[in-house]
Every structure is written in C-alpha cells, then in structure tokens.
Amino acid sequence: MNKKNVAVISGLVALGLGGGWFGYQSTLYKSGTVVAINQQKVKLTGLSKQQAKKALNATQQTYKVKVNDRQTTKTVTVRVQPKLTDSDLKKIKNGQTSAITVGIPTTQTIVNQLQKAKLASKTNQPKNARLVRTSTNYTVKGGQTGGSVNYQQTAQRIITAIKQNKTNQISVKAAYQTPKITKTAMQAKANQLNKMIAQNLTVTVNNKTYTVPTTVKAQAVKQNGKINKNPLANWVTYSLSVKTGSYNHKIKFKTHNKKTITLTNTTAESGIGQYVPAKTTAQKLATALTTGQQLNVAAKLTGKKYEQNFNGTYIELDLTHQHAYMYKKGKLVVSWPFISGKKSVGHATITGVYHILYKDRTTATHKVHLRGGTADTAYDSVVNYWLPWQSSGYGIHDASWQKISNFGKASVNSQVGSHGCINTNPTIMKKVYEEATVGMQVVSYGTLGQSL
Incomplete structure (x- = not known):
C-alpha cells in the first residue's frame, strides 16, 4: 500500500470517528x-x-x-x-x-x-327520590344526598383537577353519597305519568259526550304506568250512570192503600234502573289511557227501566204498620203481619228498593243459620225459610221464638224487634217462601225504618 492510499484511509477513519462523536453529542x-x-x-x-x-x-x-x-x-x-x-x-x-x-x-x-383523612363526621344515608300522587298528578319528593363522602367520586374530581391545572396545589369539593334514584330520573317518570293523566278522555252515551275528570285519571294511573280500573269503574257507576241512566233517580210508587210515595235509592241492589256497564267501560278507558289512542269511548245503557209498581210484581214492606203485601201481576197473593228491626237500639230495618237475591231453607244436611254478631247472641237463630233481599244480611224469615200476638204490632217493636230482618209467623212463612221468586222487587218504607 503506498503512502497516498494510507493517507486516504486514515482521513476516512478520522472522519468516521469524528462524525460518530458529533452524532453522539447530538x-x-x-x-x-x-x-x-x-x-x-x-x-x-x-x-x-x-x-x-x-x-x-x-x-x-x-x-x-x-x-x-x-x-x-x-x-x-x-x-x-x-x-x-x-x-x-x-x-x-x-x-x-x-x-x-x-x-x-x-x-x-x-x-x-x-x-x-375522615372527611365527614355525618353518616346519614341518602334518600331516594319518590313519586307522590296528588289529586291531579304526580310530583317528586326526596332525592336527598347523604352525609357520607363518596370517596370514589371525590378522587375522580381530584384527578380531573390535576390534569387540568398541572400544579401540585389542588382544591376540590367533596362528592357525597347520592341516592340510587335521583330527582332527575324520577322527574322523567313523573312527566311520563302526567302526560297520560293529561290526555282528554271521554265517554259517549246516547250521542252525548262526558269527560273523565282529571282526579279520576290520576287515581287510575299507577306509578308503574299500568292502570287501576277501579277508580274508572267507580266513576262510571256513581257519576256517569247517574247522569245518563236511572240509578239513584226518584221513582213514584203507589202503596197498598193507594197512596203515592217517592222512593229515592234505586241503586244496583234494587235490580231496577238503567246504567252504563262499569266493567267493560272501565276496560275500554284503561286501554285508551295506556295506548293514547281512541280516547273517546262509546258506551250503551243496560238494565231495566222502572215501570209503575214494577209491572205489578213486588213485595211491599210497610214498616210503619208492620205489615207486608206480595203482589204478582197486580194481584195480591199474600198479606201478613211481621216484626221488623228494633229501632230503639239502632237495628231498624233499612228502607229503599231491593230484590230477592236467592231462596234458601233447611234440609237434612244444611241449616240456614242467622247470626247477629258476636256481641248480640240473642239473634243467633236457626230458621227454616230464608229470603235475603239485601247483600249485608237483611231478609225475610220465619221466627218461631216470637209470640204470635206480637206480629204486626208497632207498639212492641222496642221490646221484641229483630236485628233488622223481617220476622214472620212460621205458619205464614211457608206460603211467602213458595210465592216469592228470585229477583222479585222488595220495597221497604215507613217510620220504623232507616235509610242505608
């Protein structure tokens, strides 16, 4: 290798070493x-x-x-x-x-x-928000934060502050235990329910339209969004039927002595009167509230119209004179004296319009057993014939314990009056029982009676 080549190689090595040094330095x-x-x-x-x-x-x-x-x-x-x-x-x-x-x-x-650090000394628990139904809508109550610190949420606030401020001096507000059900979430539910209640819900009967009151809709809409049909059915029975039908309307009745009197409580128990069917109408209303469609419901009147003296077939109880009359198609078939409820102690027989619910009598395996209540065992009696005409226990039956001479005497009612039923001489009761029919109207009136 000549000197020239050695010089070139040495220069390249020096350059390489110098470049590596400067590269390292960089x-x-x-x-x-x-x-x-x-x-x-x-x-x-x-x-x-x-x-x-x-x-x-x-x-x-x-x-x-x-x-x-x-x-x-x-x-x-x-x-x-x-x-x-x-x-x-x-x-x-x-x-x-x-x-x-x-x-x-x-x-x-x-x-x-x-x-x-034990931040908070209070340890009271948070309170969940809850729905409260008023007469017209739902409101939200509660939703209170508790006194115990929520350490997880507070730590997240600190981390957020560190990222934002980039400093070692941080100031945050402590987070507290929040209710599982917040006001915000519950308010959304309240708004949904109130929207259902606010719908204009109507019923058309005989070409007339009636609006379901907001108070009734509020009672019907439950917190889970489902419908309680009872308030709707009650409104149909006690409001709509009264306006459109003949329930609770006054009727004229001619007594056995040809005197015309006014009867007021032609209710469902009378078996007389036209009405809007509550169950089917309430179901239609419930469906309308739930779906928000067909909010006008059509309904028809059902039931029997009142005909003068029930077309001549009925039982008349004259409490004033303690005497009964049974008619069939206008003909008197049985007439008998009785003893009604003891008015002096609050057991007066009720007045109004009713009907025979069913017929029952003693058999070898069955006894009609009337009981006046645990506090009044004097009315604990077994009878042979039983004709109930009102759902809470009023009826006509034989009373073998009564003296024959007391039947039909108003003056002895305060001494021998019944618990409310119509006591009848056993010798007459058999015919009364045989002639009576289920559904036959019963009219009760007079001074020894009481309105229900």
Whole structure:
C-alpha cells in the first residue's frame, strides 16, 4: 500500500470517528436544559435520553389537595412516583421545558388518602327520590344526598383537577353519597305519568259526550304506568250512570192503600234502573289511557227501566204498620203481619228498593243459620225459610221464638224487634217462601225504618 492510499484511509477513519462523536453529542440534552417538575428543577445538560428519564422519574410528585367538606376543609397529601414517556422526553428535547405534570395518581391511591383523612363526621344515608300522587298528578319528593363522602367520586374530581391545572396545589369539593334514584330520573317518570293523566278522555252515551275528570285519571294511573280500573269503574257507576241512566233517580210508587210515595235509592241492589256497564267501560278507558289512542269511548245503557209498581210484581214492606203485601201481576197473593228491626237500639230495618237475591231453607244436611254478631247472641237463630233481599244480611224469615200476638204490632217493636230482618209467623212463612221468586222487587218504607 503506498503512502497516498494510507493517507486516504486514515482521513476516512478520522472522519468516521469524528462524525460518530458529533452524532453522539447530538443525542445529549443541550447545555442549560432544565425541567420544572412538581416545583422542582431537574438539570438535564449533557444527559442522554435514558439518563434524563431516570433523573426525572426519580423526582417524586407531591400533590397538596384541599378538599372542601360541608363542615370543614382538609388538606390531603397525595404522593406519586412520576413515569415519563418517550413522548414527554421528546417534548423536553425540543425545548418544551415548562412545568409538566406526569404520573397521574390512581383512583385507589387517592381514595386511601381520603379515607385516612375522615372527611365527614355525618353518616346519614341518602334518600331516594319518590313519586307522590296528588289529586291531579304526580310530583317528586326526596332525592336527598347523604352525609357520607363518596370517596370514589371525590378522587375522580381530584384527578380531573390535576390534569387540568398541572400544579401540585389542588382544591376540590367533596362528592357525597347520592341516592340510587335521583330527582332527575324520577322527574322523567313523573312527566311520563302526567302526560297520560293529561290526555282528554271521554265517554259517549246516547250521542252525548262526558269527560273523565282529571282526579279520576290520576287515581287510575299507577306509578308503574299500568292502570287501576277501579277508580274508572267507580266513576262510571256513581257519576256517569247517574247522569245518563236511572240509578239513584226518584221513582213514584203507589202503596197498598193507594197512596203515592217517592222512593229515592234505586241503586244496583234494587235490580231496577238503567246504567252504563262499569266493567267493560272501565276496560275500554284503561286501554285508551295506556295506548293514547281512541280516547273517546262509546258506551250503551243496560238494565231495566222502572215501570209503575214494577209491572205489578213486588213485595211491599210497610214498616210503619208492620205489615207486608206480595203482589204478582197486580194481584195480591199474600198479606201478613211481621216484626221488623228494633229501632230503639239502632237495628231498624233499612228502607229503599231491593230484590230477592236467592231462596234458601233447611234440609237434612244444611241449616240456614242467622247470626247477629258476636256481641248480640240473642239473634243467633236457626230458621227454616230464608229470603235475603239485601247483600249485608237483611231478609225475610220465619221466627218461631216470637209470640204470635206480637206480629204486626208497632207498639212492641222496642221490646221484641229483630236485628233488622223481617220476622214472620212460621205458619205464614211457608206460603211467602213458595210465592216469592228470585229477583222479585222488595220495597221497604215507613217510620220504623232507616235509610242505608
């Protein structure tokens, strides 16, 4: 190898070594590179990337967190070892050496510190929001936050503040245990129910339209969104039927002595009167409320119209004179004296219009057993014939314990009056029982009676 070639090779080697040195030097941080981390300054001059990462990660971060409790303010110290990424180091090398926040503490780390601080002394539990039904709608009550601190949520607030502020001085408000059912969620449910109640719901009977009151709809709409049909059925029976039919209407009745009297309570128990069928109409109304469709419901009157003196077939109980009359198609078939309920002690027989519910009598395996109640065993009696004409226990039956001479005498009612039933002489009761039919109207009136 001649001297010329040796000189060329030596120059290339020197150039290579020089280039490698300068390349190495370029990977080091420039003179004066200082990073402020957690209010501490770390010099990185002449350090490699790995050396810089090690130096920075050795700097423990300390966060002073002021937690504002309802009762007091406490400072919680949270320490975290930083972990810088290559991206962080690249920013630093490019001259972005302002204060940086790295190594965000975990939620559990902060929770541990908060629990040690024992923020709140109150421990009352949160109260769930609940629906309260008024006469016209649903309102929301409750939904109160409890007194116990929600450490998980408070820790999340601290982490958010650290990320946003990039400083070790943090101030947050403590989060508290919230109810499982909030006012917001419950209000949405209330709005849904109130929307159902606000629908214009009507019933058309005989070409006339009647509006279901808001109070009735509010009673019908349940908290789960389903419909309670009872309030709707009651409105149909006690309001709509009264307006459109003949229930509770006054009727004229001619007594056995040709005197015309006015009877007022032609109710369902009378078996007389036209009415809107409650069950089927209430079902239609419930469907309309639920679906929001066909909010006008059509209904027809049903039942029997009142014909003068029930077309001549009925039992007339004259309580004033303690005497009964049974007519069939206008013909008197049985007439008998009786003893009614003892008015002096509050057991007066009820007045009004009713009908025979069923017929029953003693058999070899069955006894009709009338009981006046545990406090009045004097009316604990077994009878042979029983004709009930009102659902709570009023009826006509034989009374073998009564003196024959007392039947039909109003003057002895205060001494021998019944518990409310029509006591009848056993010798007459057999014919009364045979002539009576289920559904036959019963009219009760007079001074020794009481309205139901």
